[in-house]
Amino acid sequence: MDFKYRIFDTHAHYDSEDYDLDRKEVFKELQENDVIGILDCASSYESIKAVDELTKEEAFIFGALGIHPENADELSEERLKEIKNKIQNNKKILAVGEIGLDYYWEENPDREIQKDTFRAMMNLAKELNLPVVIHDRDAHKDTLDIIKEFPEVKGVVHCFSGSVEFAKECIKEGYYIGFTGVVTFKNAKKILEVAKEIPIDRILVETDAPYMAPVPNRGKRNMSHYIKSIIEKIAQIREIEPKELNIIVNKNFSDLMGIEI
Template structure:
């Protein structure tokens, strides 16, 4: 049976150990289920290599390379050079990410270190003329302030968790809003308001797999074909046809990537 949707997952972690036992089978299955593309996002020093390797092995997987704020202490000149080298050698690396700020965990690097590393990677994205994939957890104001320092850099605010006002500020700066399976949760009032308020042409859909599977698979290991439930929820909020929603969301990602070229 032909899949209902053509799904592009704009944020995944298929190099995560959660897929170590059956990665090949999962990637085959999601393609058969209608997944036409995946942006696999690095977060650690190790995942710069594992993400890059996935893009070289699988035609439909693309990459973003960067250091997550939880690993900010690992970012240095050597890591920067490694990212540059991989970007120049591999035209399937489409973005710098995931980068940003995470104030949720007490054990994370201190805020000043996170901000310094975030700025350095925003500068790198500017130099390489690539969009960014931004991680923002409990750090909306500082994230926005740093985004404003780099007006020529565009990208995605991934796994968006802020208010409608914050989303509008991000869109004003030329960013797209990443919508995860959270939009399908019963207590998802805030993100539903964001989807309702922000034009469809500034939204993207993502899994952040293996995390945050949408209803009806909440609690399971997430994977890209589950995006169908996110598409349908966005379509319902917007009161438009799910197939048209799917096509426009895919076009949004293509536009983001082409804007920097």
């Protein structure tokens, strides 16, 4: 019998306006193509309500609620309480996220504001005993420093873009490493080295849909079943069967989030 994938997309944004015209049809297509679950991650304050509602409308969608560094200046005490309340009243919210630091875009909020919001979100995760979904772009040192301030908090560094050494430092702190379609790109030498060198029980796979669709769908709107291309590429460099890697990454996510897949 041919192997049948069981895809759990550990990071996506189906609340995005990119799916506004055909969201229901997209969800039907995903489930027809072996997608058993999705972690939909909030980013802006506005998206928090949308993600919360999606988890209630769709049985196979789970959520993470948090403020992305690009929107770090949107957080207030009142909004922090609102996020906490939504998490506490929805068992399908599995994590605090997407949170972190992004120093790539000059128009992003001031770095100190980003750090303050990141710490507030990490404190929330600590208080609620939840894992975090971390965004780190061109901010490896500061990201790691703040991770170390919260040893009780575990999570994933999603869409990982650092070195093998940085990955191993994050893993020491109890974190998993999220791999996107970037591993299928021609210039992906550094991230492939990370995928090859880190412990296999710390690998997660994700789309970050609608962004960064893997080859052969690069340039298209991303979809969760495209994760098969990511699994196949990582399995190739780990010299194992895609079936085996699919089982391993699902167990990794299950272990981190405390849910049965």
